[in-house]
Amino acid sequence: MPRKYASKEMIETIVGFDTTSTKSNLDLVKFIEDYLSEYGVASHRVPNEDNTKANLYAVVGPNVDGGVVLSGHTDVVPVDGQPWDTDPFTLTERDGKLFGRGTADMKSFYAIALSLVPEMIATNLKRPIIFALSYDEELGCIGAPSMIAEMAKKLPRPKAVIVGEPTKMEISNSHKGGTCIETTVIGHEAHSSEVEQGVSAVLIASQLIVFIDAMMAENRAKRDPTIHFLPGYTTLASGTISGGTAQNILARKCVFNWGVRCLPGEDPYHYIGRFEKKCRELLKEMHEISAECSITSVVYSNVPPLLAEEAGEAEALMVRLLGRNSTKAVSYGTEAGQFQQGGFSTILCGPGSIEQAHQPNEFIEIAQVEQCENMLRRIIQHQAK
Secondary structure (H helix, E strand, O other), rough: OOOOOHHHHHHHHHHOOEEOOOOOOOHHHHHHHHHHHHHOOEEEEEEOOOOEEEEEEEEOOOOOOOOEEEEEEOOOOOOOOOOOOOOOOOOOHHHHOOOOOHHHHHHHHHHHHHOOHHHHHOOOOOOOEEEEEOOOOOOEEEOOOEEEEHHHHHHOOOOOEOOOOOOOOOOEEEOOOOEEEEEEEEEEEEOOOHHHHOOOOHHHHHHHHHHHHHHHHHHHOOOOOOOOOHHHHHHHEEEEEEOOOOOOOOOOOOEEEEEEEOOOOOOOOHHHHHHHHHHHHHHHHHOOOOOOOOOEEEEEEEEEOOOOOOHHHHHHHHHHOOOOEEEEEEOOOOHHHHHOOOOOOOOEEOOHHHHHOOOOOOEHHHHHHHHHHHHHHHHHHHHHH
């Protein structure tokens, strides 16, 4: 007999797989493949280059036009250094909440959907429900594009893609883009008492980080109050920095990562261009000490925004099924913009709050799980008509 899971049981199972982005997701992929195969559903892997990770998509129901894609990412962010009260990979229920890494971002969405596969099968779908599960979303949405391209090539045209990121079950039709950059500063080592004989890469990096923050301050000062994003301007921030060898040595090398979250319609390369101009100004001074000094930057992720679609099929479907008459914009980036660029009408709607994402003691409210179940059952009934 095929296995059956209540939604909470499936969330518990999925959370139990440690799919931190630095690790493989193949054990989780294999579990989902085996589970779906018990119901006669074939899965399709789209692996990364070294076959250590894989996307997975699967069609439940007939392979015809008009499908609804349920999209989610299998990876989660690290728990290292976070003060968790419980084991992050063991689901814990307390005070009407389910605690665990990925409960909000965003394993609960597709775990609930997977628990409803028996209902999908029993309902005799007329149009398919399609699972699309990616790897390495948390590293800059680098896994999904290969899966999206294959789906666009091999599957009949879906009607809608629902990316189940945590929106508190509200419908979001737009989000900011996200561009990630790594900058490496090479200075010139010297004893810290001989500051005029060396170039501190840490000091140069700090000046560049201050410049990044100044660009954001300009945007904050001229924000448009009519823009429905929070915050309502393009933001820039640096996330990690590493450099130097000892307190008494002017650092030879410093590496930092930073990013731009652009409002739809803005170009992140406008800010990257200004940053590079600042780098050239600093390099002139650095080269007076040593010609070997350098500043190099690499864009390692450029996630497109999700644009509000005029007469979008996905939005129209969700507004009708949920009985809503409004949508919202969100400031975080997702794979939704990639699906949209791939030719799919796309919307965001999922359980949980983005405020819980990446936090210690991450949780989802059981009430949100129940709301998601109701939404997915409405989709099943719609696809059966």
